[in-house]
Amino acid sequence: MKRRSFIVVSVFSLFGIGVFSFIRWIRNSGNVKELANPRFLSLLCDSSTIRTLGRAYLKLKPGENGDDILLNDLLTEKFHKKLLERTDMLAAESQIEERIKQDFDSNNIVIVQGWVLSVTEARQCAFFSILNS
Amino acid sequence: MHRDATKLENHSIIEGDICIVGAGMAGIAMALDWINTPYKVILLEGGGFNVETRMQDLYQGKNTGQRYYPLQSLRLHYFGGTSGHWAGFCSPYDPIDFKKRDWIEHSGWPIQFNDLLPYYEQAREIVEIESSNFDFDYWKKKDPELESLPLDKKVLWNKMWQFSPPTRFGSRYKEEILKASNVHLYTYANVVNLETDDLVSNVKQVLIRNHAGKEHVVKAKCFIMACCAIQNARMLLASNQQAPNGLGNDHGLVGRFFMDHLEVMTSDLFMPFAKQIKLYYPWVYSETKVRAELALTDQKQSQLKILNGTASLMPKEIAANKSPNIDTFPEDAVATVEMWEEMNKLRGHENFGSPETYNCKEFELFTRMEQAPNPNSRIRLDSERDELGVLRANLDWRLTSIDKRSIRKLQEVIGEEVGRAEIGRIRLKEWLRDEENNSDWTSELGGGWHNMGTTRMADSPKKGVVDANCKVYGLSNLYMAGSSCFPTSGAANPTLTLLALTFKLSKHLKENVAKNFKSLQKAMA
Ligand SMILES: Cc1cc2nc3c(=O)[nH]c(=O)nc-3n(C[C@H](O)[C@H](O)[C@H](O)COP(=O)(O)OP(=O)(O)OC[C@H]3O[C@@H](n4cnc5c(N)ncnc54)[C@H](O)[C@@H]3O)c2cc1C
Numbered sequence A: 001m002k003r004r005s006f007i008v009v010s011v012f013s014l015f016g017i018g019v020f021s022f023i024r025w026i027r028n029s030g031n032v033k034e035l036a037n038p039r040f041l042s043l044l045c046d047s048s049t050i051r052t053l054g055r056a057y058l059k060l061k062p063g064e065n066g067d068d069i070l071l072n073d074l075l076t077e078k079f080h081k082k083l084l085e086r087t088d089m090l091a092a093e094s095q096i097e098e099r100i101k102q103d104f105d106s107n108n109i110v111i112v113q114g115w116v117l118s119v120t121e122a123r124q125c126a127f128f129s130i131l132n133s
Numbered sequence B: 001m002h003r004d005a006t007k008l009e010n011h012s013i014i015e016g017d018i019c020i021v022g023a024g025m026a027g028i029a030m031a032l033d034w035i036n037t038p039y040k041v042i043l044l045e046g047g048g049f050n051v052e053t054r055m056q057d058l059y060q061g062k063n064t065g066q067r068y069y070p071l072q073s074l075r076l077h078y079f080g081g082t083s084g085h086w087a088g089f090c091s092p093y094d095p096i097d098f099k100k101r102d103w104i105e106h107s108g109w110p111i112q113f114n115d116l117l118p119y120y121e122q123a124r125e126i127v128e129i130e131s132s133n134f135d136f137d138y139w140k141k142k143d144p145e146l147e148s149l150p151l152d153k154k155v156l157w158n159k160m161w162q163f164s165p166p167t168r169f170g171s172r173y174k175e176e177i178l179k180a181s182n183v184h185l186y187t188y189a190n191v192v193n194l195e196t197d198d199l200v201s202n203v204k205q206v207l208i209r210n211h212a213g214k215e216h217v218v219k220a221k222c223f224i225m226a227c228c229a230i231q232n233a234r235m236l237l238a239s240n241q242q243a244p245n246g247l248g249n250d251h252g253l254v255g256r257f258f259m260d261h262l263e264v265m266t267s268d269l270f271m272p273f274a275k276q277i278k279l280y281y282p283w284v285y286s287e288t289k290v291r292a293e294l295a296l297t298d299q300k301q302s303q304l305k306i307l308n309g310t311a312s313l314m315p316k317e318i319a320a321n322k323s324p325n326i327d328t329f330p331e332d333a334v335a336t337v338e339m340w341e342e343m344n345k346l347r348g349h350e351n352f353g354s355p356e357t358y359n360c361k362e363f364e365l366f367t368r369m370e371q372a373p374n375p376n377s378r379i380r381l382d383s384e385r386d387e388l389g390v391l392r393a394n395l396d397w398r399l400t401s402i403d404k405r406s407i408r409k410l411q412e413v414i415g416e417e418v419g420r421a422e423i424g425r426i427r428l429k430e431w432l433r434d435e436e437n438n439s440d441w442t443s444e445l446g447g448g449w450h451n452m453g454t455t456r457m458a459d460s461p462k463k464g465v466v467d468a469n470c471k472v473y474g475l476s477n478l479y480m481a482g483s484s485c486f487p488t489s490g491a492a493n494p495t496l497t498l499l500a501l502t503f504k505l506s507k508h509l510k511e512n513v514a515k516n517f518k519s520l521q522k523a524m525a
Helices: A003-014 A019-027 A030-035 A047-060 A067-074 A077-085 A089-105 A119-131 B025-033 B053-057 B113-126 B136-142 B174-179 B229-238 B298-304 B316-320 B333-346 B401-420 B495-524
Strands: A109-112 A115-118 B002-004 B013-015 B018-021 B041-044 B061-063 B156-163 B183-187 B190-196 B203-209 B215-219 B222-225 B262-270 B290-296 B309-315 B362-369 B378-385 B391-396 B425-428 B478-480
Touching: A030 A089, A030 A119, A047 A109, A047 A119, A067 A119, A089 A115, A089 A119, A089 B401, A109 A119, A109 B401, A115 A119, A115 B401, B018 B025, B025 B041, B025 B113, B025 B174, B025 B495, B053 B333, B113 B495, B136 B156, B156 B401, B174 B183, B190 B229, B222 B229, B222 B495, B229 B378, B229 B391, B262 B309, B262 B401, B290 B401, B298 B401, B309 B316, B309 B401, B316 B362, B362 B401, B401 B425
Parallel strands: B002 B183, B013 B215, B018 B041, B018 B222, B041 B183, B061 B391, B222 B478
Antiparallel strands: A109 A115, A115 B425, B156 B290, B190 B203, B203 B215, B262 B362, B262 B425, B290 B309, B309 B362, B378 B391
């Protein structure tokens, strides 16, 4: 682990700051905003539609309504680390793309306001709506 | 040979070996197939050679169920029948359409796809399409520009369609019929009643009438009703002198199971990177030879427990200017036929543009879904009579929840597929979004003008009106021709298949029935 990340992680655990604060800490980071952007969908709809879809998804799944929960769902442990390292964001993004593809492959889809979406990209919309609320 | 029944002496008796009632697509196909045989064929056509309002009025009836097209203009009552209306879209039924599917009540034909296969070639010929090969790979070889979307073949496949000119049977085959020495065509010969022997075991004769007030009798050894699905049922029900519930109706099945295809805009498809969509490009009158619709595989239908269906891609610009068929189909059949003729003259001058002219990134999906067989969807006799004294038809078209669920599922599957292939996303139309609601329909829903099922084929008289040879149960010499015999509606338009079935019936009659005509005549005497 790089020295800087090690310090950050240690500091979190030292003060008992959980994932929630971690999210707070990173929510303003441009990188995270990128992760909240459903890439394919944003070619088709503007940001206000994506926000609306995000809100509609959260209505369908109220249990997921929280940036911490969503980020956890969107990113694996590995991605958390990558975020902390603030490196290789492209890889993280493309992993999300891969998850979206896997969702479609495995029928892990959700219909939000008529859109047939991968659950991962619906969560991205939800995360987007929270970050931009 | 042709006679106008209004000009015959009143109460004439006409006699022949076989009598085909109705000179529409099925009736003409059958008659052509009997030219140069040693049999005298009587072909009875209710109308004349042109569309007339008073003839169409005989088709007037009530729609009491799901919104449907006006009955008086839905079918054409003249020589050539509804080929005067049809658009010429042709594709065969799929093998699964004939099978018993345990998730669809009343599904399963007593014949299978392979039984019909040899007759599709004859059907192809008569509707003047290029090939009886409907495989994508075959057409791709002919035109390498036909590029398929990257679909998972286990989920969706390219169902190919070919387009008849469209052949108008009335004009295209008139000369051939008139010249045939053994085919005796009678126009203005409306069958109003089928009369049986006292035991109601065979049809002795049919009674014909016309607006000139003339009434004649036609005797034959064998009768084939080819009047279209609504009229076939209506005629059986109205022939109730010897059998109070109508002919072939001991089990109350005549007129039931009326089906059409559910045709409607169902979703938006966005494909931001789409370039080549020639394969799916909307049909252009008189230009398009072949195109594909996205169709569900057997495996997927079975897994999702849904009906067969297809979806075609319509560029947004075109869809935006298209009103639902159900809103625009006119009540006046004569005006409609004139409109088609005007369109014919304009052919070659239209400016539809080529696929490249359209923004091919946004489409609407137009779904064509099989309707599940439903005994409550039916034709009954109304209390009113037409001008020739026959009780009018009352259509109660009814849909069920599997119909709507299947339409929704098809969209979801396409949505999953374009998502998986990373080429697009789908947005369902508002009326399809509530998964719990499988009963309310959009007002835009129309049928495909494809009437089917009213004298369905089954392997037992308790389940259907006709047997595997289209013979009416209980009557030794009465046959039904056309889509009234279809037990299920399939996803494709019906005419190619109804013609194949007609040619199958024709062969059966020649090989198994006509050769017994002499002994039959003796027995009937
Ligand atoms: C607008 C429109 C578009 C269509 N497009 C397509 C398409 O693209 N592809 C496709 O596959 N199908 C299409 N169809 C359906 C197609 O037209 C029918 O499937 C076909 O015409 C049915 O043939 P038929 O011979 O059973 O009935 P018809 O063609 O209707 O013929 C019945 C004949 O019986 C006669 N008749 C009726 N009652 C009596 C009586 N009592 N006595 C004597 N004669 C009688 C009628 O005058 C008529 O000539 C379309 C239909 C419409 C309305």
